[in-house]
Amino acid sequence: MATLLLIAIYLAFISLGLPDSLLGSAWPVMQPEFEQSLETAGYIFMAIASGTIVSSLASGxxxxxxxxGNVTFASVILTAAALLGYSYSSSLVWLILFAVPLGLGAGAIDSVLNNYVALHYKAHHMSWLHCFWGVGASTGPIIMSHYITGQGSWRAGYFTISILQFSLAFVLLLVLPLWSKVSKISESKAEASYHIEPAEPISGKTRPLSIKGVKFALVSFFFYCGAESTVGLWGSSFLVQSKGISAAGAAQWISLYYAGITIGRLITGFITLKISSKMLIRTGQIIALMGAVILILPLPAFISLPGLILAGLGLAPIFPCMIHETPIRFGKHHSQSIIGFQMAAAYxxxxxxPPLLGILASHTSIGIFPFLAAVYMMAMLFTSEKINKIIKIRVEQNIAG
Incomplete structure (x- = not known):
């Protein structure tokens, strides 16, 4: 039963990733159809993310x-219905309206499953969980590119993803009874049970936001998701307008960016058995920054394009490792609340x-894309290192005391 439940959790994260990369891949085709400016995609993205913030804060x-189990099933149904609505949308108003339930479903499932795995499974399971998110995120642009190339229709792409979501929801419905049954299994018999202690004793009465390091963690998540989603949303437009690549070709390259995240997380799952999460986070941030720098350099397309893949590989271990470190850094008692806050900060x-880049690009050019992405990555690296310093001081004080 525990194995079946883990498979269901992985499937749920595939469904979480499927819609995330669709808008960026389809926007070069959607923009002229709806007669909207470049930055409008940023406003739609804001509507989606607003829903995720609300449901993340309400996750506890x-x-x-x-x-x-129920939150997971309901969330997938909600996102499937929203994507179906997208495929029939006739105006920008409908796109924004359907963006809200799409975001609500994503935020809820993200928070509850991340906390569940952080508490009950080891670090490699967390990396593989987010690897399956990458499977969904990289599959989305492939499907969208297929329909844009073959039929010139972004609507068919959204409709197909919606059907896949409903199918995954049906699977989750079948395994719904497993959640209550598996929860009754003794932790001593569960593969995932392991001892979690924060670097220092933290009282259950302590407010989560008052714990040292939590605020820096929120800022780090803020810039991580800002960087990841900025590349996913605007990378395609950058390739089309600055590098002269076709819309279908650009969608395929964005798919490779998400594939880099996916493969990176698969590999990270094995590496976590030998290397600490802290080291993986730091290394990933440096590699992602190198990818952004390659895109900044005035190189031919065939040389600069791999910078997208490098950025994806670098971003791969950061999010799952930071999530898995949460109960270790700040205590098991506060993990659900803090992870909810982190998800809200991320979204x-x-x-x-991403909308900030769209606004700036509309007044300058999309050529600023890699520069701003690099700034986000540097800010993420800075705040992450601040957390490491705080935790190091806490451990030293705990040993001295």
Missing amino acids: WLYRRLGT TGTTFL
Whole structure:
């Protein structure tokens, strides 16, 4: 039963990733059809992310009342219905309206499953969980590119992803009883059980946001998701307008960017058995920054394009490792609340940072894309290192005391 449940969790993260990369891949075709400016995609993205922020903050409340299984199933249904609505949307107003349930479903499932795996499974399972998100995120542009190339229709792409989402929801419905059964299994018999202790004792009465390092963690998540989503949303437009690549070709390259994240997380799952999460986070941030620098350099397309893949590979270990470190850094008692806050911060970055680039690009050019992506990555690296310093001081004080 525990194995079947883990498979269901992986499937749920595939469904979480499927819609995430669709808008960026389809926008070069959607933009002229709806007669909208370049930055309009940023506003739609803001609407999606706003829903994720609300449901992330409410994840603790939803978990206590519905349980992880019910929240997961309902979230997939919500996103499937929203994607179906997208495929029939006739105006920008409908795109924005359907963006809200799409975001609500994504935020809820993201928070509850991340906390569940952080508490009950080892680090390699967390990396593989987000690897399956990458499977969904990299599959989305492939499907969209197929329909754009073959039929010139982005609507068919959204419709197909919606059907896939409904199919995954049916699978989750079948395994719904497993959540309550597996929860009754003794932790001593579960593969995932392991001892979690923060670097220092943290009282259950302590407010999560008052714990040292939590605020830097929120800022780090803010810039991580800002960087990841900025590349995913605007990378295709950058390739089309600055590098002269076709819309279908650009969608395929964005798919490779997400594939880099996916493959990187698959590999990270094995590396975590030998290397600490802290080292993986730091190394990934440096590699992602190198990818952005390659895109900045005035190189031919065939040389600069691999910078997207390098950025994806670098970003791969950061998010799952930071999530898995949460109960270790800040204590098991506060993990659900803090992970909910982190998800909200992450999606706040998704809400504001990609649209910021769109606004700036509309007044300058899309050529600023790699520069701003590099700035986001440097900010993420800085705040992450601040957390490491705080945790190091805490451990030293704990040993001295």
